[in-house]
Structure formats: C-alpha cells, structure tokens
Amino acid sequence: MTGSLTSLLIAGATVVLMGLWCVSVPVCRASWSRLITSAFVFGLVTSTSWMLLLALLGIRWSVALILAPPGIVSLVVLVMVLRRGHRLPSRPAGSLALVPLLVPLGLLCFAAVQALATSFDLIFFWGVKGQRFVVDRGIDPNFLANPDHWTMHPDYPPLVPAFTAWAGILSGSFDWFVPVLATPLFGTLGVLAFWAFLRPFVDDAYLAGCTLLYACIFSTLFVHTYSAGNAESVLLFFVTVAGAAAFARWPTPKENDAIIACALAGAALTKVEGVAVVAALVAAIAVGRARSVVDFGKHVFRLAIVPVVLLGQWILFVRMHGFLDAYGGGTYGSFRIESFSLVARALLQQASFEFSYLPWIAVAALYVLGAARRYEPIIVAVILMAFLVYVFMHGEENPTAWIIWAGQRVLLTPLSILLVGGAVAMRKAES
Amino acid sequence: MRRVLGLAILVVFSLVFLYRLYSVILSRDPGGLPATVLSRVGSRPQESEGAILLMRESESVIPRGASVVFVRPDQRNANLDRITFLVALGHLPRHRVLPARVLDEGGGGPDFVVTFLQGDFVDPRFELVRSFEHGKVFRRL
Numbered sequence: 001m002t003g004s005l006t007s008l009l010i011a012g013a014t015v016v017l018m019g020l021w022c023v024s025v026p027v028c029r030a031s032w033s034r035l036i037t038s039a040f041v042f043g044l045v046t047s048t049s050w051m052l053l054l055a056l057l058g059i060r061w062s063v064a065l066i067l068a069p070p071g072i073v074s075l076v077v078l079v080m081v082l083r084r085g086h087r088l089p090s091r092p093a094g095s096l097a098l099v100p101l102l103v104p105l106g107l108l109c110f111a112a113v114q115a116l117a118t119s120f121d122l123i124f125f126w127g128v129k130g131q132r133f134v135v136d137r138g139i140d141p142n143f144l145a146n147p148d149h150w151t152m153h154p155d156y157p158p159l160v161p162a163f164t165a166w167a168g169i170l171s172g173s174f175d176w177f178v179p180v181l182a183t184p185l186f187g188t189l190g191v192l193a194f195w196a197f198l199r200p201f202v203d204d205a206y207l208a209g210c211t212l213l214y215a216c217i218f219s220t221l222f223v224h225t226y227s228a229g230n231a232e233s234v235l236l237f238f239v240t241v242a243g244a245a246a247f248a249r250w251p252t253p254k255e256n257d258a259i260i261a262c263a264l265a266g267a268a269l270t271k272v273e274g275v276a277v278v279a280a281l282v283a284a285i286a287v288g289r290a291r292s293v294v295d296f297g298k299h300v301f302r303l304a305i306v307p308v309v310l311l312g313q314w315i316l317f318v319r320m321h322g323f324l325d326a327y328g329g330g331t332y333g334s335f336r337i338e339s340f341s342l343v344a345r346a347l348l349q350q351a352s353f354e355f356s357y358l359p360w361i362a363v364a365a366l367y368v369l370g371a372a373r374r375y376e377p378i379i380v381a382v383i384l385m386a387f388l389v390y391v392f393m394h395g396e397e398n399p400t401a402w403i404i405w406a407g408q409r410v411l412l413t414p415l416s417i418l419l420v421g422g423a424v425a426m427r428k429a430e431s
Numbered sequence: 432m433r434r435v436l437g438l439a440i441l442v443v444f445s446l447v448f449l450y451r452l453y454s455v456i457l458s459r460d461p462g463g464l465p466a467t468v469l470s471r472v473g474s475r476p477q478e479s480e481g482a483i484l485l486m487r488e489s490e491s492v493i494p495r496g497a498s499v500v501f502v503r504p505d506q507r508n509a510n511l512d513r514i515t516f517l518v519a520l521g522h523l524p525r526h527r528v529l530p531a532r533v534l535d536e537g538g539g540g541p542d543f544v545v546t547f548l549q550g551d552f553v554d555p556r557f558e559l560v561r562s563f564e565h566g567k568v569f570r571r572l
Contacts, residue, residue: 001464009450021555028523100445103449104445104448104449104452106453107449107453108452109458110456110461111452111455111456111459113464114456114459114461114462114464114465114471115465115467115468115469115470115471115472116456116459116461116471116472117472118468118469118471118472120469120472120473122468123468123469123517123518123521124514124517124518126519127468127521128520128521130525131522132524133520134524135524135525148516148529149520151513152515152520154515174524176468177468180468188446203434205434205438206434206437206438206441209437209438209441209442209445210441212441212442212445213441213444213445213448215445216444216445216446216449216452217448219448219452220448220449220451220452220455223452223455223456224451224452228473229468355451358444358447358448358451362444362448365440366441366442369433369436369437369440371433417471426437
C-alpha cells in the first residue's frame with residue numbers, strides 16, 4: 001500500500017510540474033489553493049493531450065519523453081512570470097477553517113485504502129486500459145479495436161487511464177491500488193477547488209461550512225456508489241473548478257476563461273458526459289455575457305475551442321483506427337421515446353441515493369438561505385439531467401438495470417454544479 | 432440571525448452525511464489491509480479476491496505471449512464468461528487473453544485454460560499443469 005501511495009504522489013507531483021505553466025494566468029496564481037488545483041487541471045490536460053499526440057504519431061511513451069517537454073515548458077513559463085515581477089502567493093491563508101475537512105476526507109481515504117468503495121468498472125475497463133497503456137507504453141489501437149473488447153468501451157476518453165498509466169510508467173508497473181487511492185486525491189482536489197475559486201466572493205465562515213458540506217456529501221456518495229477507481233472523482237474535480245470559476249461572479253469575468261476552458265477540456269477528456277458539461281456551461285456563460293448573436297459566437301469560441309480541439313484529437317485517433325463507438329452512438333443503440341417514463345422513474349428513484357434525497361435537500365437549503373440566488377447553475381444542472389435521460393432512453397433493452405448500475409454515479413455531476421450554485425447564493429453583498 | 436441559522440444548517444447536514452459515511456464504512460466490515468482492490472466489495476468478495484489472486488498466481492506459470500482463457504467451468508453463461516474475460520484481460524496483460532467461447536468453437540483451443548474455483552473442467556485437449564487455492568491451470572496437449 002505504501003508503494004501504491006508513493007506512486008500516486010509522485011505521479012501527482014509530476015502532473016503539477018507539467019501544469020505549472022498555469023502561473024501565466026493571473027487568477028490561477030491568486031492563492032496557494034488556486035495554484036495547486038489549477039496546476040492539476042493544466043497538468044492533467046497537458047499530459048493527456050501530449051501522451052495522446054505521441055500515440056497519434058506512433059511514438060512509444062517513456063518517462064523522459066512524457067515528462068521533459070511539458071515539464072521544461074512549465075518551468076520556463078514559471079521563470080518568465082517571476083522575472084516579470086509577478087509573485088507566487090506567499091503562504092496558505094485561512095487554512096484553519098479547512099481542518100474539519102480532514103474528517104470526511106480521512107474517512108474517504110480510509111474507505112479507499114480498505115477497498116470498501118472499489119468500483120467494478122475499474123476491473124472491467126478503467127484499470128484494464130491503464131494496465132495495457134503501461135505494458136504497451138502507449139495506446140495500442142489494435143487492442144482497443146478488437147471486437148471482443150467492446151464491453152471495455154474502447155472509445156471512452158483517455159484521461160483517467162493515461163494518468164494511472166503514467167503512475168505505472170514512473171514506478172515500472174501498473175498498480176491496481178493507484179486508481180483506487182486516486183479517488184480521495186481527486187476528492188480532496190475538488191474540495192480545495194470549491195474553496196479556492198469561491199473564496200473571494202463568499203463569506204469565509206459560510207464558505208467553510210459549504211466546503212465542509214461539499215466534502216461530506218461527496219465523500220459519502222463516492223463510498224456509497226462504489227466510485228473508487230473509476231472516473232467520477234476526476235470528472236467532479238474538473239466540473240467543480242469550471243463551475244466555481246464560472247458562477248462565483250456573474251456574468252463570468254473574461255479573466256476566468258482560461259481556467260474554465262482548461263477544466264472543461266479535462267471534463268471532456270475524462271468521461272463521455274463531459275461533452276454535455278462543456279455544452280451546458282459554455283452556453284450558459286455565453287448567454288450570460290452576449291449582447292448580440294456575433295458576441296455569443298465569440299464567447300462560445302473562446303470557451304469551447306480548447307475542449308473541442310483536445311477531444312477532437314482523441315476522436316481523430318479513434319476514427320483513424322476504426323473503433324468509434326460511444327461518440328458515434330454505437331454503445332447505446334437506437335433512441336426510444338417510449339422509454340421516457342421508465343427512465344424518468346428509474347432515475348428519480350436512483351436520485352434518492354437510498355438516503356431520502358438528502359443531498360438534494362441540502363442543496364435546496366443553501367438556495368433557500370442564500371440572498372444572492374442565481375438560476376444559471378440550476379439551468380446547467382437541468383440540462384445535464386436531461387442529457388442523462390436522453391442517453392438512458394437509447395437501446396432495445398429495458399434500461400432499468402443500466403440506470404441502477406450507473407444512475408447514482410452520473411447524477412453526481414449535476415449535484416456538484418448545484419452545490420456550487422448553492423454556495424454562490426451566499427455571496428458577500430459587495431461582490 | 433439568518434447567518435447563524437445558515438451556518439447551523441450547514442453543520443447539521445454535514446454531520447448527518449458524516450454519520451451516513453461512517454455507517455456505510457462500518458457496514459462493509461473494514462479490517463486489515465486488503466489483498467486486492469476487490470477484497471471487500473460485491474456480493475461475494477471472497478470470490479472476487481480469489482479470482483484476482485488466481486490471476487497473479489497463473490501469471491507465473493503461463494509463458495508470456497501464450498493464449499489464455501479464464502473460465503468458471505461450473506457456472507458458464509454469457510454474463511459470467513464476459514466478467515472472467517475482462518478480469519483476465521486486465522490481470523494478464525502480457526498474455527493473449529481470449530473469450531471463453533473459443534473453448535466451444537472446436538479446433539485446438541487456447542494454449543492455456545485457467546479455471547476458477549474447484550468446478551470440474553473436463554476437456555480431452557488439455558492437461559492439468561498446476562492447482563492453486565482458487566483454481567487450476569491447464570495446458571493444451
């Protein structure tokens with residue numbers, strides 16, 4: 001277990017190194033918590049797209065090849081930023097307010113270490129891909145395109161297996177506990193991002209309370225839904241960064257665009273529903289800002305270009321090698337309008353999390369208490385839920401079993417957006 | 432007043448979720464460090480753990496590059512065959528893992544068959560190489 005933890009921490013540290021070029025974006029270097037979470041966002045997106053580019057060019061991965069180019073670029077950017085007289089944040093501030101977070105995050109960590117929350121999807125595909133990426137030192141398209149391997153969802157985006165493979169390449173072999181332990185790591189990063197990006201705008205005591213609630217809800221639900229080792233915690237981290245940066249002030253200031261675009265690219269490279277997150281958030285921000293149709297188009301372009309190009313890079317790889325599946329609608333079968341009531345009922349049932357709908361009730365309480373309610377996060381969450389209903393309405397078979405398998409986990413994404421919206425409702429009057 | 436009420440509600444909800452988290456953890460029987468990532472999840476965690484341990488043991492017996500099928504001979508069905516296939520695919524990355532149906536297709540079959548648990552595997556094309564606690568490894572004659 002010590003070896004697994006060491007591999008994960010070294011992989012995390014190198015990802016931060018590859019993402020340090022985020023210091024070129026002023027909002028990312030405003031505090032230590034922002035710097036760490038932003039470096040993770042930039043680092044994960046940079047390393048994944050770089051590894052993917054190498055795979056596209058047919059170049060085998062190695063430690064030096066993966067780490068050196070983005071690492072050197074990051075360090076050069078850091079030196080340039082510092083030479084221009086910009087300073088990094090001097091010390092973590094307000095960290096005492098975060099001490100209670102150690103309880104839920106500690107319990108989540110304990111559950112992961114004890115293998116009490118492991119996802120079977122880790123064994124069925126997330127881990128299989130990570131393992132193969134390590135052994136092949138790249139992405140073997142023949143392996144993914146093998147028709148016998150279709151249950152592995154061959155064209156699911158590569159960020160999570162690329163990260164766990166990177167940990168495996170650094171340590172010499174794939175370790176199945178690394179993705180499991182990555183769940184508390186990304187859970188912690190999500191909590192930190194929630195705090196970091198909302199802090200200037202929400203009263204400290206309230207925000208500490210909201211952050212504690214966020215940590216308690218998602219630690220509980222990650223364990224309850226057996227999400228350790230799959231992509232949920234990573235997606236939630238990206239969605240939290242993008243959502244908090246987007247909704248902390250409204251209309252979203254343009255200086256947040258870089259971190260939002262990068263976090264959205266991360267979401268798109270993490271799970272298929274990341275595409276819906278990109279579409280919903282970009283549309284909401286562009287509608288909030290635009291004064292004309294042309295203006296709307298400009299804002300959409302600014303925010304969506306990075307996610308579209310980077311996801312396009314993966315889809316190009318997939319198409320080149322002929323294993324387009326989920327993105328071509330192949331996984332899901334044909335759309336069936338008659339499934340609507342069945343899907344809506346089953347999804348509603350799963351939304352209770354077998355806990356009397358308490359996560360949603362907690363979010364609703366934040367909205368009721370807040371004096372500065374905004375409805376954009378609610379609209380984004382509703383769009384995401386509509387997308388889920390739309391996806392589950394595909395296929396010839398009764399979707400109930402599918403919804404029981406995945407419904408609670410995929411509902412975590414709209415829930416995280418609503419929690420951000422709930423915290424924002426408690427904004428300081430002056431902001 | 433509103434502020435105090437808000438903070439109180441946040442703390443109460445947080446405590447409720449913490450209690451839930453604590454209860455869920457306790458209900459899954461935590462103990463010493465698990466042998467595998469699946470040692471404490473699913474309806475039959477001992478079997479899941481056994482399957483992964485068997486894969487680790489088989490890896491040392493089966494030469495790299497050999498074709499392998501992993502099956503549970505006493506409970507063959509499409510769903511279980513798919514699960515054992517995916518487990519082997521992830522845990523024998525240096526071997527050529529094939530789906531269980533190749534056993535039914537005639538011909539020579541795979542180089543090796545790993546059978547899970549102690550169910551009988553009778554196929555004249557294969558001979559027993561090694562028995563482990565959680566299963567057996569057979570080689571093509």
